[in-house]
Amino acid sequence: MLRKLKLDWLTFVVVSVGYICSYTITSGLVLPLQKIFAPHLPIVFSVVFLPHGIRVLAVYFLGWRGLIYLLPSSYLMWATSVYGNSIDLTILSPVASLSVVYVAVRMVKTYSGSQNKGAFDFSWKECLVIAAIASVLNGVAHSMLYDSAFNWILIIGYSSGDMAGQVVLLFLMIALMRLNRKLSKFI
């Protein structure tokens, strides 16, 4: 079955570890800081949601398989938030967040493919555009899930948190790669 779908364990482990680590940093560091400095903001969204970056990168590189790889860790983290941290997240939240990323990737890749030389000179710019579209769609989807209508606070909160998460994640990765290059000179 796994072979038929061309799924492999190593990719699953890398994606899951990335998602769980980024979620842990968000819930263990960003959310407590958010509670201190912006206690009026709803706790259902984070001002810097790093896992959004992992979702975008996974689906960008792995396509629809990225959704399958992300689903278990997404629901694991959903369960820790709902049952461990008493955050009122709807059960459809992980599915909605993953689906909008796939829609955004397809939209941008279709548009980029329709251009003669591609719409973007570098893939990181394409990734940021995907992240921006996905974050707005995620905001709208969650607003509908919670309120059955447009709740602008949720839309703006989810969109800005997801986008900030993607940018911060890419800069963290740059920092890690620079550190790795520096350390490898000493080993």
Place this chain on the structure above:
Amino acid sequence: MSDAMKQLSRLAKLIFEMEIDLGLSDLSQPEKLVLMAAHEQSDADGQFHTHQLLSHPLSAKMARPTFFRALKQLEQKELLLRNPEKKRGLYSVAET
């Protein structure tokens, strides 16, 4: 190379391109252009020929001495590797 390693090297390339494009690396402008052209022209094994870079839009307009100086400096910084068999003009992009 396994699928996971292939995707990780694509991710490393994306991050490295971002670092160079945003000017966060300590490379000179010709070095950045040559390196970005090398990343774009390299095949699945990371190998490329210098003539591919000379015709690449990023480095085509560069003066030959500037181009080869940048190439040499990138080699000294271990960002580009000369083919160990000394095959003329054949380089590979170092794993970032």
